[in-house]
Amino acid sequence: MHPDYEMVIGLEIHAQVNSKTKLFSGSSTTFGAEPNTQANIIDLAMPGVLPVLNTEAVDAGIKLGFALKARVNRKSVFSRKNYFYPDLPKGYQITQFELPIVEHGTLTIDFEDGSTKDIGITRMHLEEDAGKSVHDFGDENHSHVDLNRAGTPLMEIVSEPDLRTSEEAGIYVRKMRAILRFLDICDGNMDEGSMRCDVNVSVRKKGVTELGTRCEIKNVNSIRSVVKSIDYEASRQIDVIESGGEIAQQTRLWDEAKGTTRAMRSKEDAHDYRYFSDPDILPLCLTEERIEKIKQAMPELPDEMKARFITEYELTNYDASVLTLSRASASYYERTIEAEEGKKHDPKLCANWVTGELFGALNKMGKDITQSPVSPENLGELVGLIQDKTISGKIAKQVFEEMLETGGAPKKIVEEKGLVQITDVSALDGIVKDIIANNAETVEQYKSGNQRVMGFFVGQVMKQTQGKANPGIVNDLLRQNLQ
Amino acid sequence: MSIDIQTVNKLANLSKLEFDDTGKEEVRQKLNKIVEFISQLQEVDTENIEPMASTVHATSTREREDKVTEENHRDEFMANAPQTEMGFFVVPRVVE
Incomplete structure (x- = not known):
């Protein structure tokens, strides 16, 4: 132009x-x-x-x-x-x-x-x-x-x-x-x-x-x-x-x-x-x-639903507008939040997963939301697993790939593949200490002000735990041990 | 307002009619007479008068329920058509 x-x-x-x-x-x-x-x-x-x-x-x-x-x-x-x-x-x-x-x-x-x-x-x-x-x-x-x-x-x-x-x-x-x-x-x-x-x-x-x-x-x-x-x-x-x-x-x-x-x-x-x-x-x-x-009989329209999603679920304007472009995607989204009885899944996290991973995958497959191989109940369950720190966001993506292929339930996949996140502080502390001991040179770099090598240490821990270590705990432990 | 030959040509084209030159002149004169006659209406003062779409004012137009009431009578309709083929009416080629 x-x-x-x-x-x-x-x-x-x-x-x-x-x-x-x-x-x-x-x-x-x-x-x-x-x-x-x-x-x-x-x-x-x-x-x-x-x-x-x-x-x-x-x-x-x-x-x-x-x-x-x-x-x-x-x-x-x-x-x-x-x-x-x-x-x-x-x-x-x-x-x-x-x-x-x-x-x-x-x-x-x-x-x-x-x-x-x-x-x-x-x-x-x-x-x-x-x-x-x-x-x-x-x-x-x-x-x-x-x-x-x-x-x-x-x-x-x-x-x-x-x-x-x-x-x-x-x-x-x-x-x-x-x-x-x-x-x-x-x-x-x-x-x-x-x-x-x-x-x-x-x-x-x-x-x-x-x-x-x-x-x-x-x-x-x-x-x-x-x-x-x-x-x-x-x-x-x-x-x-x-x-x-x-x-x-x-x-x-x-x-x-x-x-x-x-x-x-x-x-x-x-x-x-x-x-x-x-x-x-x-x-x-x-x-x-x-x-x-x-x-009097007018149904809820996209703009009204969007406004409700923004106030009720604290979504951004754009996420809310994307989710309300069809009744099917709006109801899919709301079902992920209410997927498990007695438990409300984090609406923002659900929105990220629906508009990000799910829409991306469906787009690639040329399918619309009504043909999704992943049910809203299963996606909600996955969000629940991230929310209560059973798995990390990174592992969740791995589980999601599996769900896309098999349509399986995330809890079962996590169990079968042994993907439960390691949150045991003392176990992780041992691994962190080992890595620090074996990489004296990089520790020096860190201490002389090169903060970027932090990524290297995190990477090492993840490698040893096959990505299952809780990233928050690992970061805290590394910081403590590198003091 | 008076009708000239250009207007006659345009109207003939829109109405898919064909005239020779004598015919065109004849149509032009006739149309002018009609326009002249109708022009008398211009004398009426229509200021602030709502345009009338119908002479019946009492009610709204009739409406029907959204229910299928018609059956397929294709064969009978096609019997009246000069040319048909595989369920289509066939007409001289028209592509705009």
Whole structure:
């Protein structure tokens, strides 16, 4: 990234409501069904049919409104967005245009250094998805249309252009996905297309307040691609500007294989959607009673859970935010603390083990927390063993490796392998005295002020005890004996 | 406001319609008449009046329970289509 420039990024996320049926018809929304088996007369736009709104999708919208600390509009209106494409049988998409169900929200993103940033949410509206056109099937002069997806309910969430780096954009998408999953209104699977992302990127010289001309990137289907496509697009725009050119407002397509974006259409031939309110659907009016009922039933959300973890477990802001990115990891963590009856494991130590060793190992294996070979009960037990000084942190890592491989219980592993920590002061004192006696030269170095040779002595003790000596006691004994 | 030939071209393109030059001129004149007629509405003072999305004010739109009520009738729908293949509707190639 050129040091004189900054990026301005806004995101549009399409999140599929995990309802059983479509936004305006009783067709099933099950993923992966045989083509065109889940499209009925309404989805196919047969003459004379009328759309009837799915109440579940409306409730999902209200929930998301609360989660984004936004205004839930008591009245919203469905409009027709007109364009011609074979996977849109009606010739228009029913969406919300002037009066969306949700406006003016905020999403807080968390950084590794513990700081946070509020990203504005412009609006969230309900709309129906289009069908799917397949172009790489059969002969090359034809396209194949599957209308199973036509009419599937979507929530389109539009952010303000508040994001400044590709990293921020990645964190934003991850946080949004966490919220959708906590609310249980969208499964957030980007690879199945139930969460999709369009990225708006522009660049400007640092210190400039006006926005540069933006390009919209479509077809970005993973969080990694969000980050990569933004980095590519920003440097493309900077190159154009630096070589004296001008940015043309365009819709561009992300090419995952090549790692580049290419022009799809320019503003001149942009669609004119001729929006108007849909005469088939009355305005959606929400009663205070309905809104209040949903508000009362709101589950604990990532930010609230994070705040609770910080006060209840004294975790750092970042550890708490990492653990609350999914309900599964949060509950895994809480189970490690409560793993053994009548005993509470050190919450900070548990957090270190979950976010450090465990997440690291799972990442390497390409598994998520629900597939962890180490159960939270076993990890909690391991933390318990460190806490009551049965084993040292170093030995614990060895035990953990074994647990990853076998899924075994730490107490049993420690017992079988004879890894219990040596805390017997007199036994350790004997070993320390021996080592000091056999290394007169190094002792001299220490006494003449070279404190760093302390590490050598500790190493010798550990070698003799196969790493089982309690490091605290060894340090104390060495200091006493070297006086 | 009056409709020129460029606007007619744009509208024709958006509506996927094709006209020859005489046809375009005819459409242009007709559209101008319509716009002129509708323009009378501009005389009404709409200051502080909420835009109307529907003529029915009494209730909110109807909602339905999230329950699957439709079955698979693919074969019947496909019987009406000019071309189908392996459960897909087949259309002339469209790639944007």
